[in-house]
Amino acid sequence: MHRITIASIQPPCLDEASPQSHDEMVEAGFDLLREALGKDTAFCVLPEYFNVFGADTAHYCALAANCTEFLDRARALASAHHSYIILPMIVPQGDAFYNRAYLIDSQGEIAGHYDKVHPTLGEREQFGVRAGSTPTVFDTPYGRIAIPICYDIYFPEFFTALTRLNPDILFFPSLQRSDHETASEAMLRTRAMDAKAYIVRSSYGRRADQAWKAGQIFGQSAIVHPDGTLLASAGHYEGIALAHVQVPFVWQRQRCGGYPAEPVRDFLDQDRRPEAYDT
Numbered sequence: 001m002h003r004i005t006i007a008s009i010q011p012p013c014l015d016e017a018s019p020q021s022h023d024e025m026v027e028a029g030f031d032l033l034r035e036a037l038g039k040d041t042a043f044c045v046l047p048e049y050f051n052v053f054g055a056d057t058a059h060y061c062a063l064a065a066n067c068t069e070f071l072d073r074a075r076a077l078a079s080a081h082h083s084y085i086i087l088p089m090i091v092p093q094g095d096a097f098y099n100r101a102y103l104i105d106s107q108g109e110i111a112g113h114y115d116k117v118h119p120t121l122g123e124r125e126q127f128g129v130r131a132g133s134t135p136t137v138f139d140t141p142y143g144r145i146a147i148p149i150c151y152d153i154y155f156p157e158f159f160t161a162l163t164r165l166n167p168d169i170l171f172f173p174s175l176q177r178s179d180h181e182t183a184s185e186a187m188l189r190t191r192a193m194d195a196k197a198y199i200v201r202s203s204y205g206r207r208a209d210q211a212w213k214a215g216q217i218f219g220q221s222a223i224v225h226p227d228g229t230l231l232a233s234a235g236h237y238e239g240i241a242l243a244h245v246q247v248p249f250v251w252q253r254q255r256c257g258g259y260p261a262e263p264v265r266d267f268l269d270q271d272r273r274p275e276a277y278d279t
Contacts, residue, residue, distance in 0.1 A: 002142050005244045006169070006200055007036035007044045010221035012238040013204035014054060022054035022063070025204075028238060030073065036240050037081040042142050045086040046074075047202040047221070048099070048150050048173040052090050060127055064090040064097060071102060071110070079108025084140065086147055086202075088173035096130045099123060101147040101173055103138050112138050116149040117158060135161045143168030143247045146197075150174045153187050159194045166265070168248040170199040181218045189228040196251050196265045199224045205238045212236040226251040 011029035014021040029046060036044050047053070051070045052063040067089045074087045088101040099116035115132025123129035135158060137146045146167040152158055153172065162170070170191070176184060184201075192199040205219030206212040212219075221234040223243040232241040252261045 002042075002247050003244060004042035004142050004247055005040055005242065006198070006223060007039065007041045008200050008202040008221040008223060008232075008234065008241040009033050009036060009044060009046050010203060010205045010219055010234040010237075010239050010241065011047065011050075012207040013217045014207060015210075017054060017056045019055055019059070022052070025054035026050070030077075032238065032240055033074075033077060033085070036242065037077060037083050039242065041081075041083050041242075043084045043086065043145075043169070043171070043200075045171040045173060045200055045202045046088060047204055048088045048101075048175040049090060050088055050173075053175065053204065057126065060090060061092075061097065064092050067091045071104075074102075075104050075108040075110070078104045078106060082106045084111075084142075086171045086173065088147075088149065090127065090129070096128050098132065099129050099149055100132075101149060101171070103145070103147065105140070111140070112136070114147040114149070116152060118151045118155055120151050135165060137162075137165045137167050145169045145171060147171045147173070148191075150176060153191055156194065159191050163195045163197075163265075167195060167197045170195055170197050172199055172201045174201055174203045176203065181220055184218070184220055185222070185230070188222060188224050189230070192224040192226055193228045196226050198226060198245060198247070198249070200241075205234060206236050208237050208239075225249070227253075 009032045052060040074085050078085045085104045091098050091100045102113045103111045105111040114136045117132045119129040137144050144167045202221045219236045221241045223232045231243040234241040251264045254261050
């Protein structure tokens, strides 16, 4: 059991998509990452599309060629601060692209990656993004982690499969713009409770010197407890969500009827009836 600090990085989303906006977002994101690493964090997660977001979507595929440069920068920071970094990018591979999140360990080595299992229609048709094949978990000294990406959260059966792999923390890079905040928060709380694991969402917020209004990208990089409690949120603006948590946390509660408290994951496993719902 460990007490560790986890950080979710929320870079700024600028009004106009351009090479300059992309560059400003990237540098602000790395500045926030360095700030978070200075707080003795065990894990830091960046948002989906980090190596291409902020540019015009027509240039995403060309920009994806810079993924090695981003990996090198993140690996150097992970090694210098002895922290894990989750780096999500659009990555070219052969004649296709993958929406991929790299897990960089505290020595700066690539410990593995996860490819988004549910790319959106836009990703598939506009950018040639191919789907990953399976939910994936990674063992670390601080527990088991998984990295579902954005649209993955809409599929409860995917989270059922993740739950069966017993993760302790779900890092959730996201670019959700079509939902409203209430729906996003409801899904975060629900999926944390589904998996009986922390969920750490990272997305983009408003630049700090600009006004936010409803209808704009809403930020909400957040950390949610396995019991559904919202522990931290970066709100609407660029920043960091930070929480000091116990890992693993075994969520316990009483079964209905006044029985003694026991781990929720255990008694749900005992009471499941897969023959009734074919999963």
